Amino acid sequence: MKVIYFAWLREKSGCSEEHVDPPPDVADVAGLVAWLKSRGPKYEEAFADLNTVRVAVNQEHTWFDHPVAAGDEVAFFPPVTGGMVN
Amino acid sequence: MIRVQQEDFDPGVELAGFATGNHAVGGICMFVGVVRHGSGIDIDGAAVGAMTLEHYPGMTERELARIEADANSRWPLEDTLIIHRYGRLVPGDRIVLVATASTHRKAAFEASEFLIDWLKTRAPFWKKEETSDGVRWVAASDADDIAADRWG
Numbered sequence: 575m576k577v578i579y580f581a582w583l584r585e586k587s588g589c590s591e592e593h594v595d596p597p598p599d600v601a602d603v604a605g606l607v608a609w610l611k612s613r614g615p616k617y618e619e620a621f622a623d624l625n626t627v628r629v630a631v632n633q634e635h636t637w638f639d640h641p642v643a644a645g646d647e648v649a650f651f652p653p654v655t656g657g658m659v660n
Numbered sequence: 661m662i663r664v665q666q667e668d669f670d671p672g673v674e675l676a677g678f679a680t681g682n683h684a685v686g687g688i689c690m691f692v693g694v695v696r697h698g699s700g701i702d703i704d705g706a707a708v709g710a711m712t713l714e715h716y717p718g719m720t721e722r723e724l725a726r727i728e729a730d731a732n733s734r735w736p737l738e739d740t741l742i743i744h745r746y747g748r749l750v751p752g753d754r755i756v757l758v759a760t761a762s763t764h765r766k767a768a769f770e771a772s773e774f775l776i777d778w779l780k781t782r783a784p785f786w787k788k789e790e791t792s793d794g795v796r797w798v799a800a801s802d803a804d805d806i807a808a809d810r811w812g
């Protein structure tokens with residue numbers, strides 16, 4: 575499973591992209607987050623407030639109850655700000 | 661057509677090459693977004709200069725294509741073009757271009773405004789601003805959600 579982090583999630587986790595092999599009981603995004611947090615304080619900090627974290631599975635916006643499986647691409651990022659200033 | 665790129669674009673060149681040879685086109689509407697100086701006077705009063713746009717390669721193109729398809733389903737458009745830049749940009753830099761072509765002007769005007777509103781809320785871009793106090797990630801704006809919501 576490929577996990578990608580953007581913006582401050584990348585900075586806080588110290589990781590932009592990684593391949594992970596979570597245990598079989600990790601069935602959805604929420605489970606994946608819980609497992610990632612168990613891997614160290616940087617991940618705990620990155621996922622400290624899930625209200626400010628959005629997720630995409632295989633490049634589609636989705637929710638934390640979405641299932642995840644081996645081979646998926648899971649991306650975590652803050653709410654999008656768009657590009658324009660005005 | 662969708663283009664996500666780091667380099668600048670030339671609106672004149674894009675306009676000259678847009679929707680050419682299609683005689684059903686009666687009007688072209690083009691919007692160019694520019695990084696505004698001082699647009700980032702933040703809540704602490706610090707002036708914002710440059711900013712860096714980060715995006716999600718792959719997903720960005722998918723989202724923009726979806727937004728483009730949505731516009732085409734709502735208005736009778738003959739052609740559309742979306743160019744969005746990423747990377748470090750300074751005040752005065754062009755950041756986004758939207759062009760729409762239609763038989764009658766109303767569709768072109770409305771669709772371009774729709775595209776810009778949705779670009780701000782749906783496209784996976786994140787903005788880091790450089791202020792006199794340092795750099796900071798910009799939070800999503802409720803005002804932009806409201807602007808997009810009016811399209812239903």
